Amino acid sequence: MDDLMQKMAEHKGCGTSGSSGKASCGSGAGQNDLPTEIWEKVKNHPCYSEEAHHHYARMHVAVAPACNIQCNYCNRKYDCANESRPGVVSEKLTPEQAAKKVLAVASTIPQMTVLGIAGPGDPLANPEKTFKTFELISKTAPDIKLCLSTNGLTLPDHVDTIARYNVDHVTITINMVDPEVGAKIYPWIFWKHKRYTGYEAAKILTDRQLQGLEMLTERGILCKINSVMIPGINDQHLVEVNKAVKSRGAFLHNIMPLISAPEHGTVFGLNGQRGPSAQELKALQDSCEGEMNMMRHCRQCRADAVGLLGEDRSAEFTTDKIMAMDVNYDMEGRKAYQAMVEEERVAKVAAKQEELETLAGAQSDIKLLVAVATKGSGLINEHFGHAKEFQVYELSTAGAKFVGHRRVDLYCQGGFGDEDSLETVIRAINDCHAVFVAKVGGCPKADLAKAGIDPVDQYAHEFIEKSAITWFKDYLDKVKSGEIEHVARGDAAIRQGALISAA
Structure with a gap:
């Protein structure tokens, strides 16, 4: 594509x-x-x-x-x-x-x-x-x-x-x-x-x-x-x-x-x-x-925004x-590309539904939030340090429900992690039990775990909802077995005025 x-x-x-x-x-x-x-x-x-x-x-x-x-x-x-x-x-x-x-x-x-x-x-x-x-x-x-x-x-x-x-x-x-x-x-x-x-x-x-x-x-x-x-x-x-x-x-x-x-x-x-x-x-x-x-996915866009939300x-x-520019508008080419997008979209929905069926009959009142680093296409395809925002999903036995997003300052600055930025990221997703990423470095991984946020990188480049449901089933099993205790998370801060120049 x-x-x-x-x-x-x-x-x-x-x-x-x-x-x-x-x-x-x-x-x-x-x-x-x-x-x-x-x-x-x-x-x-x-x-x-x-x-x-x-x-x-x-x-x-x-x-x-x-x-x-x-x-x-x-x-x-x-x-x-x-x-x-x-x-x-x-x-x-x-x-x-x-x-x-x-x-x-x-x-x-x-x-x-x-x-x-x-x-x-x-x-x-x-x-x-x-x-x-x-x-x-x-x-x-x-x-x-x-x-x-x-x-x-x-x-x-x-x-x-x-x-x-x-x-x-x-x-x-x-x-x-x-x-x-x-x-x-x-x-x-x-x-x-x-x-x-x-x-x-x-x-x-x-x-x-x-x-x-x-x-x-x-x-x-x-x-x-x-x-x-x-x-x-x-x-x-x-x-x-x-x-x-x-x-x-x-x-x-x-x-x-x-x-x-x-x-x-x-x-x-x-x-x-x-x-x-x-x-x-x-x-x-x-x-x-x-x-x-x-609507939960609004980004409060600029009046000249271009691209994916x-x-x-x-x-x-x-x-x-x-x-x-010498622009030759190719409507047929656009239609062909969008047809490919639809194929990817159908595959994402099918994968979610297939995984959701495995939750059928599960009994639990637990609801929790997870954050996801993504570049789009419904995939976990962004490095933790490169994320300018995290998408947030609410997980329950009903499945994965998108409920919002959180802007953050970039953690990775020129190849080095910014500890001050990491603190703002943790505050932005503090109400989440886990963060799904394509990759995450050792230092932020340890700091996230210390803050009670599970850094999850084993589903890199897989569909968000399917992966989140799989992780949630495992979480419920661990709670049921007594391996972990489910604890409610605190509140989180909404980041104001993230810079687009950092893109």
Whole structure:
């Protein structure tokens, strides 16, 4: 597969280095779990399907710099290469530059299936640039899915245009449905040529968001709701948000942790507002799951992110580089590559199911978390010291369930282990009983074991879920025999603002 991608890249001259019913897309729904028309929309969309995100890539183009609201958790930056969070880009693009970039990326990364516009401001506060970009892409790369993310303030005004351009995935950031709560999050909005503040601003915003959501779902457009969890402000209230968006037909709810590091310069960051711990976030997500699909694999991407979720290859596609490329868009070649991806994906699902059957009849109330170092494709294929994040799975007699990810600082720096970074890694996965890696050095292996985290390297380059279930069966056997005692782990820290420049 790598050979095929390299050949395609060389040929192009750019080398490689709406349904409210329950369907567990956010927990890895498969083809048999969803209506056919929904499956076709999400099967290769890395943001709308947890299972797909192991195999398919997305990209964002930064064509929308202006915004019409102010959020206390946001500070937009237009020339930043070092921060990995929404609202940040290295450079802004014109629609024409964006269209060329999409072709260049899609030709180099044939598993790139989705083009999103998510800022760095609000796409619908920049409608001309946003829809011109969609128009160009739909003509030159019709096989790519189109998405946009919006705060929803002007969404009702643009639903017809969204439908006309076949943008069939829309993300709306909804942090409250109570204006009293909203007044603590949004200092102001700018609507109909006037600035509103406080309760009035929040009331207008929530009314417009919910109206837009209803209009989209009535047209069969899939809607994902993003909510930022802000402890002490909206954390308990997000249960009500969940109910409100579910009742209006939202397909997926993504509850994200507040990023509030002071160096980002946000209001919340400067006033000391803390973000949630890993277990606080998981508890809230679990409480909202019920009949609502929950997204657990969000990476809170930059507005110019490129690649698989969890990686960023935007530095390979600067404006200077893409303008110099002679791109020949090979749609048939992309289809052939994606067919190979599907074969790998089917094999992964089959391996998981085969191993899951061996758990049938097992009796245990034990649930635990494990961390996994992976480069993608659903494989344990990353060295511990090279991991920029770990994917987290909850293991039980029901199988392996993806529940999140943890950003970390790189442990391996120029061939040497950084002990300070190792401490941050251990804090990030402190609630996990084990960490699965392709390889791990002796020193970190000993420190992980000392911290009570089992470093597991015997499943290198094997499928994640199959391997995790095998390990869990062995763990249960050891508990049953008395060889080990099952002990609950503590909480873990959510790493804020990991650098993409370390990639």
